[in-house]
Amino acid sequence: MADPKNSGMAELEGRLAGEKFHADFRDRMTYGDYLQLDRILNSQSLVTGTHDEMLFITIHQAKELWMKLMIHELEAAVPLIQKGELRPAFKMFARVKRIFDNLLQSWAILNTMTPSDYMRFRDGLGSSSGFQSYQYRSIEFILGNKNRATMKVHEHRPDIYARLTALLERPSLYDEAIILMSKRGFAIDKACVERDWSQMREPNDSVIAAWRRVYQENEKHWDIYELAESLMDVDDLFQTWRFRHANTVERVIGSKRGTGGTSGAVYLRKQIEIRLFPELWAVRTDL
Template structure:
């Protein structure tokens, strides 16, 4: 057995005049973005920074995919929209699994770096708010949190005033002949979607005969998967925070665990869960 793998003759080795892996990915920028603030330096601060920076990268991709899925639904292009949602679900699983790495940070270790976070908090993640707005959890108060950053504030304000992914799905259903209530189609999109009993009836027909409504049925289940994954992410976040700081006030001023727990009551697609009580009943 050979004890060395030779570099093959065709493998590029000279990048003085051509693009390298590091060039393409801008690794000089990416790997210099970890700037611990602790003094004296604390070993575990790099973990905390990398955890949250990688989460922001995955959120960036999720926003990209959700925007695309929304646009595709608006043009009745269902199949590629479903492909986007399938990718979103994989991203969500990665984000949820990442909490297990941060969970290795003990309360004692976190206490050494917490003072250096000052008032920074995950609550202030603009991309997380973009995901929530795209999925339909609209809240104008959240836009004001970013008044210090005009570009971010304007982006969130734009999303606030645009239809959500669910809005576009319901509009798609209407164009396909489903009896989506007019007040749902013309609602104020700057507000969170309110459950509609009439819309539950529409979905009840879909779930009563899946084979006759397969594309719509599949989309409903994809959306349920997305919400289910989102709730798992929220719950895992809550667990990690509780095991790390207990019931302390959060760095950003929230009540911490209690504030995170209340998010578990939020829903993006209420009718898709309500219809389940009707199936087979």
């Protein structure tokens, strides 16, 4: 209970369970101010007003926030790999992996929505689809899954288009790892270190050979060895995410077309086969 001697307007504290807490926020920043909660929590505008639309919007918005953090981490790791300073980059990879774990968890929440729940609001989505998530494309481009065609849906937004073009046309994080191995004296084909970065790379034998040396002489190349395993973790987690998405989609819409205009589950099943760092998978057979 507040001390009656101090209970006037000047009283800046509340009391609870024997503790004091700040209570006068007329001139102070609150938690909600700092986090801009009014903006975030007023951004769930339901088109149909059906019960499960709230779940659908929340999951997608939360996913976009986590992807924003993932981009922040991956973008910070790129210059570190360029400089060969891998130890601080591992901290970023560790966080990216935990974010993936979090994104994987969210499929279980979404799976509480049945096909009939979804069909009650699906028309309200119009042509909108995760296919148009520019942050998702950014992550794919940063990691090296490049495809200019996927940018077409952003032609009407020059700002987004320009950001994606910049990511498409620069080396991916995996390209940077290969360039680093080349700088450290591994015999990497010139075509892997000077090329049109906007093109999806083809698996390359000199890169497989370099990874083989890294794994066989791991004591000598410990930081690159650790980088290889971090990249494997990311590839594995990303593929698991794609798999869980495809399964959820099939569970909810069967073989209906997607709101984004693709064949739906059939398109998504093809995406599961993508391997971001193919040489890292290939080298396993040789070891």
